[in-house]
Amino acid sequence: MPIARPAASVTLDGFELRVLHIPLVSPFTTSFGTETVREVIVVRALTPDSDGWGEIVTQAAPLYSSEYTQSAWDVALRFLAPALLDARTLEPEQVAGVLEPFVGHRMAKAGLELAVLDAALRAEGRAFGEYLGAVRDAVPSGVSVGIQADPAALVDRVGGYLDEGYVRIKIKIKPGRDVADTAAVRDAFGAIPLRVDANSAYTLADAELLAELDRFDLLLIEQPLQEDDLVDHAALARRLRTPVCLDESIVSAKAATDAIALGAAAVVNVKAGRVGGYLEAVRVHDVCRDAGIPVWCGGMLETGIGRAANAALAALPGFTLPGDVSASSRFYARDIVTEPAVLEDGHVRVPTGPGLGIEIDQVALDDFTVERTLLRR
Ligand code: SMG
Ligand code: MG
Secondary structure (H helix, E strand, O other), X not given: OOOOOOOOOEEOOEEEEEEEEEEEEEEEEEOOEEEEEEEEEEEEEEOOOOOEEEEEOOOOOOOOOOOOHHHHHHHHHHHHHHHHXXXXXXXXXXXXXXXXXXXXXHHHHHHHHHHHHHHHHHHHOXXXXXXXXXXXXXXXXXXXXXXXXXXXXXXXXXXXXXXXXXXXXXXXXXXXXXXXXXXXXHHHHOOOOEEEEOOOOOOHHHHHHHHHHHHHOOOEEEOOOOOOOHHHHHHHHHHOOOOEEEOOOOOOHHHHHHHHHHOOOOEEEEOHHHHOOHHHHHHHHHHHHHHOOOEEEOOOOOOHHHHHHHHHHOOOOOEOOOEOOOOHHHOOOOOOEOOOOOOEOOEEEOOOOOEOOOOEOHHHHHHHEEEEEEEEO
């Protein structure tokens, strides 16, 4: 299901990039570390009609993937934004092609493409959700829970989120913090929809240990092995009853096709940043849907910009499982948009205003900015 009606072209006058530091309401711990402040790059595309906003979802360090703030900053300012400004007038669907010669750097590309898309759709008065092919006006909201001090603290934290109305829980695991943590949550809350996410912390040698998780009837185990371990994921999948879901490994629609063919993914986590943009994310959705593989929308602790875009993406028909599209308050006491995403009866609404359907809180944006550059044509 490609984009039904392309967006009109836009003329690019410049790009403004900012690095933001936004405090998290509580530390977020995964198998690769703890974040207390979200470092993220916000992109503003300057066009004659309207500004467009995007977000580059890298982290400060290359721990989730090879990209990180300063790599994205450098490649965006040195190569990607200049190539787009040289093209000057283009349709948002042409952005990926202009950036294609530059290998990798998918999160940086995704952030720029989103800003161009937002500008184009705002100028047309069209909503991003309608453009992508959304079929729902709200999406069920799951929450990703970081590793806590101990299983009791994890149970407390999960209980709080269930009380808020989140419809699905995902807990982060790592070696030494897997079976006991999962057991504690199952014991405390019974048959809630529950997933675990290892962020590549295991190897195939851990298959027996990971098979112990089978008794918890998890919805899935997310990315147990390394990003490039497709064959090992397929081997692991044959030894587990728990469905294997890939996150880090799925860097494109082609990678999704390959993973499915190998039997490495029974479920796919779709993240626009990881695959180079929302348009490629739609293609990942499409190949999975054609193959009968359910998908869900992942998260990268997005600000109100990326969170609005994710809600729209998660409203596509193949997103049959609740994603990590939580309320802004899950991570932030103060967001950079005037109306941050809220949880309503376990759902997050898909914005309907022009473009991403958000307005930037300029004061908050300025308060959180630690670095800023304007590139004009
Ligand atoms: O945005 O709710 C969110 C975060 C969801 O757990 C989450 N993301 O591997 O799926 C994942 C992690 C990656 C985040 S590390 C910065
Ligand atoms: Mg993940």
